[in-house]
Amino acid sequence: RKEVEQDPGPFNVPEGATVAFNCTYSNSASQSFFWYRQDCRKEPKLLMSVYSSGNEDGRFTAQLNRASQYISLLIRDSKLSDSATYLCVVTGRRNTGFQKLVFGTGTRLLVSP
Amino acid sequence: DADVTQTPRNRITKTGKRIMLECSQTKGHDRMYWYRQDPGLGLRLIYYSFDVKDINKGEISDGYSVSRQAQAKFSLSLESAIPNQTALYFCATSDLNFEGTDEQFFGPGTRLTVL
Numbered sequence: 001r002k003e004v005e006q007d008p009g010p011f012n013v014p015e016g017a018t019v020a021f022n023c024t025y026s027n028s029a030s031q032s033f034f035w036y037r038q039d040c041r042k043e044p045k046l047l048m049s050v051y052s053s054g055n056e057d058g059r060f061t062a063q064l065n066r067a068s069q070y071i072s073l074l075i076r077d078s079k080l081s082d083s084a085t086y087l088c089v090v091t092g093r094r095n096t097g098f099q100k101l102v103f104g105t106g107t108r109l110l111v112s113p
Numbered sequence: 114d115a116d117v118t119q120t121p122r123n124r125i126t127k128t129g130k131r132i133m134l135e136c137s138q139t140k141g142h143d144r145m146y147w148y149r150q151d152p153g154l155g156l157r158l159i160y161y162s163f164d165v166k167d168i169n170k171g172e173i174s175d176g177y178s179v180s181r182q183a184q185a186k187f188s189l190s191l192e193s194a195i196p197n198q199t200a201l202y203f204c205a206t207s208d209l210n211f212e213g214t215d216e217q218f219f220g221p222g223t224r225l226t227v228l
Contacts, residue, residue, distance in 0.1 A: 004155065036217075043203055043219035044156070087155070100171075101217060103155035 001026055004104040006088050012110045017078050021107045023088030024070045030102075032041075032091040033064055035073050037084045043085055078111045080085065085109070114141045117220035119204050125226045132191040134223050136204030144207045145187040146217065147179060149170075149200040156203065162187055194227040201225075 004083075006023045013019045033050035048055065050062040050071050061074040071090075075082055088104035117138045126132055136145065144163050148156040158171030160179040168179055176198060178190045190207075191198055204220040 041201075041222070041224075045219070046216055049216075100158060101156075103157075105153060105155045106159050 002104075003027060003102045004088055004090055006083075006104040006107045008105060008107060010044075010108040010110050012112065013078050014079055014112055015080060017111075018074065018076045019078055020072055020074045020111060021086055021088075021109075022070050022072050023104055023107075024068075025088075025090045025102075026069070026103075027090065028069060030090040033062075033071050034089040035062055035071075036087040036089055036103075038087055039084050044103075047086070075109075078109075080111050080113065083109055083111045115163075117204060117206055117218055119202075119220040119223050121223060122221065123224045125199050125228065127228050128193075128195055130194050130227075132225065134189045134202055134204075134225070136187045136189070136220055138185050138206045138218075138220075140206050140208075140218060141184075142206035142208040142218075143184065144183065146205040146207070147187065147189045148203045148205065149173070149198075150203065150222075153198050154193055159189065159202075171183075191225075191227075194225075196227045199225060199227045 004025050020104040029112045036043040036044040037047045048057050048062050050064045051066055054063045063072045085106040085108045087106045089101050120135045146161045147159040150156045157173050158162040159177050160167050160171050162181040165181050180188045202223045205217040
Protein backbone atom coordinates (compact mmCIF):
# COMPACT_ATOMS: atom_id res chain seq x y z
CA ARG A 1 0.00 0.00 0.00
CA LYS A 2 1.34 3.45 -0.86
CA GLU A 3 2.02 5.78 2.05
CA VAL A 4 -0.04 8.50 0.40
CA GLU A 5 -2.77 7.75 -2.12
CA GLN A 6 -4.63 10.11 -4.39
CA ASP A 7 -7.04 9.73 -7.28
CA PRO A 8 -4.96 10.77 -10.30
CA GLY A 9 -7.98 12.23 -12.11
CA PRO A 10 -8.24 14.20 -14.25
CA PHE A 11 -11.13 16.05 -12.74
CA ASN A 12 -12.73 18.05 -15.54
CA VAL A 13 -14.92 20.87 -14.22
CA PRO A 14 -16.41 24.06 -15.70
CA GLU A 15 -15.45 27.47 -14.43
CA GLY A 16 -17.33 28.36 -11.29
CA ALA A 17 -17.76 24.78 -10.14
CA THR A 18 -16.86 23.44 -6.74
CA VAL A 19 -14.49 20.48 -6.72
CA ALA A 20 -13.08 18.36 -3.91
CA PHE A 21 -10.11 16.02 -3.71
CA ASN A 22 -9.37 13.46 -1.06
CA CYS A 23 -6.10 11.90 -0.08
CA THR A 24 -5.50 8.97 2.26
CA TYR A 25 -2.33 8.26 4.21
CA SER A 26 -1.17 5.07 5.86
CA ASN A 27 1.09 6.30 8.67
CA SER A 28 -1.08 7.01 11.68
CA ALA A 29 1.90 8.79 13.27
CA SER A 30 1.94 11.49 10.59
CA GLN A 31 1.75 14.91 12.19
CA SER A 32 1.94 17.48 9.41
CA PHE A 33 -0.09 17.69 6.25
CA PHE A 34 0.10 19.91 3.21
CA TRP A 35 -1.36 20.49 -0.20
CA TYR A 36 1.11 21.52 -2.88
CA ARG A 37 0.23 22.71 -6.35
CA GLN A 38 2.30 21.74 -9.37
CA ASP A 39 1.84 23.22 -12.81
CA CYS A 40 2.94 21.21 -15.83
CA ARG A 41 6.74 20.81 -15.90
CA LYS A 42 7.13 23.27 -13.01
CA GLU A 43 8.17 22.93 -9.40
CA PRO A 44 5.71 22.10 -6.62
CA LYS A 45 4.60 25.11 -4.59
CA LEU A 46 2.97 25.07 -1.19
CA LEU A 47 -0.73 25.80 -1.48
CA MET A 48 -1.67 25.40 2.14
CA SER A 49 -0.95 23.52 5.32
CA VAL A 50 -3.71 21.38 6.76
CA TYR A 51 -4.48 21.81 10.44
CA SER A 52 -6.49 19.57 12.71
CA SER A 53 -9.18 22.21 12.98
CA GLY A 54 -9.33 22.67 9.23
CA ASN A 55 -8.34 25.86 7.49
CA GLU A 56 -9.53 28.11 4.74
CA ASP A 57 -7.67 30.42 2.41
CA GLY A 58 -9.97 32.29 0.09
CA ARG A 59 -11.62 29.78 -2.22
CA PHE A 60 -9.61 26.88 -0.81
CA THR A 61 -10.55 24.83 2.23
CA ALA A 62 -8.50 21.97 3.66
CA GLN A 63 -9.73 19.43 6.17
CA LEU A 64 -8.03 16.68 8.15
CA ASN A 65 -9.72 13.53 9.40
CA ARG A 66 -7.26 11.71 11.65
CA ALA A 67 -9.64 8.90 12.55
CA SER A 68 -10.04 7.91 8.90
CA GLN A 69 -6.55 9.09 7.91
CA TYR A 70 -7.50 11.33 5.06
CA ILE A 71 -7.19 14.95 4.12
CA SER A 72 -9.29 16.87 1.68
CA LEU A 73 -9.05 19.98 -0.44
CA LEU A 74 -12.14 21.87 -1.55
CA ILE A 75 -11.94 24.50 -4.27
CA ARG A 76 -14.92 26.79 -4.70
CA ASP A 77 -15.70 28.95 -7.72
CA SER A 78 -13.04 27.25 -9.86
CA LYS A 79 -10.96 29.45 -12.13
CA LEU A 80 -9.15 28.51 -15.32
CA SER A 81 -5.93 29.28 -13.46
CA ASP A 82 -6.71 26.53 -10.94
CA SER A 83 -5.87 23.94 -13.61
CA ALA A 84 -2.88 22.09 -12.20
CA THR A 85 -1.89 18.95 -10.34
CA TYR A 86 -2.52 19.00 -6.60
CA LEU A 87 -0.09 17.01 -4.48
CA CYS A 88 -1.03 15.66 -1.08
CA VAL A 89 1.98 15.64 1.27
CA VAL A 90 2.37 14.23 4.77
CA THR A 91 5.25 14.04 7.24
CA GLY A 92 6.28 11.94 10.18
CA ARG A 93 6.30 12.75 13.84
CA ARG A 94 7.13 16.34 14.76
CA ASN A 95 9.56 15.35 17.53
CA THR A 96 11.86 13.07 15.57
CA GLY A 97 13.97 15.84 14.10
CA PHE A 98 13.81 15.34 10.38
CA GLN A 99 10.34 14.97 9.01
CA LYS A 100 10.56 13.37 5.62
CA LEU A 101 7.93 14.65 3.24
CA VAL A 102 5.97 11.86 1.57
CA PHE A 103 4.34 12.98 -1.66
CA GLY A 104 1.28 11.60 -3.30
CA THR A 105 1.33 11.22 -7.07
CA GLY A 106 -1.11 14.08 -7.45
CA THR A 107 -4.63 14.76 -8.65
CA ARG A 108 -4.95 16.59 -11.93
CA LEU A 109 -7.58 19.31 -12.23
CA LEU A 110 -8.71 20.76 -15.56
CA VAL A 111 -11.01 23.76 -15.42
CA SER A 112 -12.70 24.60 -18.70
CA PRO A 113 -14.46 27.78 -19.89
CA ASP B 114 15.54 36.63 -8.75
CA ALA B 115 14.51 33.12 -7.82
CA ASP B 116 15.30 32.00 -4.28
CA VAL B 117 16.27 28.47 -5.36
CA THR B 118 18.03 28.00 -8.68
CA GLN B 119 19.12 24.87 -10.50
CA THR B 120 21.56 24.37 -13.34
CA PRO B 121 21.29 23.08 -15.95
CA ARG B 122 17.55 23.23 -16.59
CA ASN B 123 17.72 20.56 -19.27
CA ARG B 124 20.40 18.00 -20.03
CA ILE B 125 20.65 15.13 -22.46
CA THR B 126 23.52 12.75 -21.92
CA LYS B 127 24.65 9.24 -22.77
CA THR B 128 24.86 6.12 -20.66
CA GLY B 129 28.05 5.98 -18.62
CA LYS B 130 28.69 9.71 -18.54
CA ARG B 131 29.26 11.61 -15.29
CA ILE B 132 26.72 14.35 -14.69
CA MET B 133 26.52 17.04 -12.03
CA LEU B 134 23.39 18.99 -11.22
CA GLU B 135 23.81 22.14 -9.18
CA CYS B 136 21.52 23.92 -6.77
CA SER B 137 21.92 27.32 -5.15
CA GLN B 138 19.66 29.14 -2.73
CA THR B 139 19.44 32.65 -1.32
CA LYS B 140 16.84 31.86 1.33
CA GLY B 141 19.43 31.33 4.04
CA HIS B 142 18.02 27.90 4.85
CA ASP B 143 20.19 25.24 6.46
CA ARG B 144 18.30 22.26 5.04
CA MET B 145 18.61 21.22 1.42
CA TYR B 146 17.22 18.25 -0.49
CA TRP B 147 17.38 16.48 -3.82
CA TYR B 148 14.30 14.74 -5.22
CA ARG B 149 13.44 13.02 -8.45
CA GLN B 150 10.02 12.89 -10.04
CA ASP B 151 8.88 10.21 -12.46
CA PRO B 152 5.51 9.92 -14.21
CA GLY B 153 3.04 8.04 -12.02
CA LEU B 154 5.27 8.28 -8.97
CA GLY B 155 5.43 10.90 -6.28
CA LEU B 156 8.55 12.90 -5.64
CA ARG B 157 11.17 10.63 -4.07
CA LEU B 158 13.97 11.81 -1.83
CA ILE B 159 17.51 11.07 -3.01
CA TYR B 160 19.71 12.86 -0.46
CA TYR B 161 19.35 15.58 2.11
CA SER B 162 21.63 17.80 4.15
CA PHE B 163 21.04 19.85 7.27
CA ASP B 164 24.43 21.52 7.35
CA VAL B 165 27.62 21.88 5.33
CA LYS B 166 29.11 18.79 7.01
CA ASP B 167 25.92 16.78 7.05
CA ILE B 168 24.91 14.35 4.28
CA ASN B 169 22.11 11.82 4.57
CA LYS B 170 20.74 9.22 2.21
CA GLY B 171 17.13 9.34 1.19
CA GLU B 172 15.03 6.49 -0.09
CA ILE B 173 16.69 6.15 -3.52
CA SER B 174 20.36 7.15 -3.12
CA ASP B 175 21.95 4.29 -5.11
CA GLY B 176 23.74 5.61 -8.18
CA TYR B 177 23.89 9.16 -6.83
CA SER B 178 26.24 11.20 -4.67
CA VAL B 179 26.02 14.73 -3.30
CA SER B 180 28.24 17.50 -2.08
CA ARG B 181 27.30 20.36 0.24
CA GLN B 182 30.00 22.86 -0.57
CA ALA B 183 28.46 25.74 1.36
CA GLN B 184 25.24 26.56 3.11
CA ALA B 185 23.84 27.91 -0.13
CA LYS B 186 25.00 25.15 -2.50
CA PHE B 187 24.10 21.49 -2.83
CA SER B 188 25.12 19.49 -5.87
CA LEU B 189 23.97 16.09 -7.07
CA SER B 190 26.21 13.80 -9.15
CA LEU B 191 25.47 10.79 -11.24
CA GLU B 192 28.83 9.04 -11.48
CA SER B 193 27.82 6.83 -14.39
CA ALA B 194 24.42 7.76 -15.76
CA ILE B 195 21.99 5.04 -16.82
CA PRO B 196 18.70 5.37 -18.75
CA ASN B 197 16.46 4.71 -15.73
CA GLN B 198 17.88 7.88 -14.17
CA THR B 199 15.97 9.83 -16.79
CA ALA B 200 13.66 12.00 -14.68
CA LEU B 201 12.83 15.49 -13.48
CA TYR B 202 15.13 16.44 -10.59
CA PHE B 203 14.21 19.02 -7.99
CA CYS B 204 16.30 20.70 -5.35
CA ALA B 205 14.49 22.03 -2.29
CA THR B 206 15.32 24.00 0.83
CA SER B 207 13.59 24.35 4.16
CA ASP B 208 13.83 25.74 7.61
CA LEU B 209 11.73 24.89 10.63
CA ASN B 210 8.77 27.22 10.92
CA PHE B 211 7.14 28.34 14.13
CA GLU B 212 5.15 25.12 14.28
CA GLY B 213 8.31 23.03 14.11
CA THR B 214 7.50 21.70 10.67
CA ASP B 215 9.51 21.88 7.48
CA GLU B 216 7.97 23.96 4.74
CA GLN B 217 9.97 23.12 1.64
CA PHE B 218 10.67 25.47 -1.26
CA PHE B 219 11.56 23.94 -4.59
CA GLY B 220 13.84 24.98 -7.39
CA PRO B 221 12.55 25.02 -11.00
CA GLY B 222 13.81 21.53 -11.74
CA THR B 223 16.32 19.90 -14.08
CA ARG B 224 15.01 17.65 -16.81
CA LEU B 225 17.62 14.94 -17.36
CA THR B 226 17.52 12.46 -20.22
CA VAL B 227 19.98 9.58 -20.34
CA LEU B 228 20.19 7.89 -23.71
